[in-house]
Amino acid sequence: MKWILFISLVPLFYLLLRQSTAHRRKTLARLAMLKDNRRPKEGSALAPRVKGLRWRQVARGLATKWMGRWSQGRIRRVHMQLLRSGNPFNVTVPEWIGLKLFILSLTTLVGLALFIATNGRGTSLVLLISFAFLGWLLPDFWLLRKGKQRQELLERQLPSLLDLLSVSVEAGLGFEQALGRIGQKLPNPMAEEIRRLLGEIQYGSSRTESLRRFADRAHVDSIRNFVSATIQAEKLGIGMAQILRVQSKEVRRKRRMRAQEQAMKAPIKILFPLLLFVFPAIFIAILAPALLHILQTFSHGF
Structure with missing residues (x-):
């Protein structure tokens, strides 16, 4: 073998x-x-090739037949996952599926090598199947983790966005102009989302549709509330500065409540490490000398 x-x-x-x-x-x-x-x-x-062009072509070629029978809804879901994670590799849906297929091939080859090296035992067959599943699911788990991290950053940066936006609008700037100024000062990923939002508006999309797409990409409740309030204020003709001040206070209140909730959960989270690691070590340090002394006493007595 x-x-x-x-x-x-x-x-x-x-x-x-x-x-x-x-x-x-x-x-x-x-x-x-x-x-x-x-x-x-x-x-x-x-002639020099464009960097990264060849692997993109290979990835698209791998995914073409695989995605032949995919529905538009499934493709749209993968596209939304890429957007919500920030699209770390700047890939399209076929390129991402091609990368997944390439990783699946590598992990399957590793599992096959282990299967051959162990002469085809039962456990090696389980390893082969596990490696194949791992190669297909690991990229999705990694993408979901990147999306969660990005959502936390967006939620953390939202109060600063609202404060700066409120001050800028009160100073007389328009909504898009204020967003453009703020996008130059805030860090990513909020600055990236602001640039995308303004780019969609400049290319002819309405402010309402662009804001809704921004909320879908962010996938954060507080940003959805901010977008809904902004759209409602635009429809009813309410002053934007007042809405932004109210939203900023509400976001900070919710963040404070969330921090208090996490603080209340901390003792419960600490309990299990204490029971598993700290208390046994303390008991050993306290009771071990006494147990040794008792054992020595009984051994001398007998």
């Missing part, structure tokens, strides 16, 4: 070695042309 695994890995090493030598030859050829003040023609084999 080990010889089969070794023989199956030989072509992979050969392809990697061939790819590295081909890349080295092309690099040397480009350097020689630059030395002679010549520029490779666009589209030729010696």
Whole structure:
């Protein structure tokens, strides 16, 4: 079995070695042309490629057949997950699915190698299936974790946004102009969302639709409330500065209540580590000398 695994890995090493030598030859050829003040023609084999373009094409190619029967709703859900996580790799839905398929292939190969190395035992078959599931689900879990972190950052930055927006509107700036100024001062991800919001408005989308899309991307209750209040104020003709002040106070009140709630949960969270780790160590430190003394006394007595 080990010889089969070794023989199956030989072509992979050969392809990697061939790819590295081909890349080295092309690099040397480009350097020689630059030395002679010549520029490779666009589209030729010696022309430099756009960074990241090749793996994106490979990822899209992998996902094309896989996503052939996907519904639009499923594609839209994956697209929304990418937006809510901030799209860390700046990929499209087919490119993300292609990356997942590539990771699935790698983990399946690792599981297959373990299966062959252990002569196909029952536990190795379970490992093979587990590695395959892990390769498919791990990217989604990572994306959800990035989305949660981004939501926490957006919720933490919202009070600062509301305060600055309220002051700017009271000073006489328009809503979009105030957002543009604030977007230059706030850190990401709030600044990124403000730039996207203003970009949608500049490209012809209405303020209401752009704000609703902002709330969908953020997926934070306090931002949804802020967007709803802003849209309602625009429809009813209420002063924007007053709405922003009320929203800022409400957001800070909810954040304070959430902090108090977390503080009340802290003793319960500390209880289990105390019972599992601290109390046993204390009991051992206190009772161990007494137990040793009792054992020595009984051993001398008998």
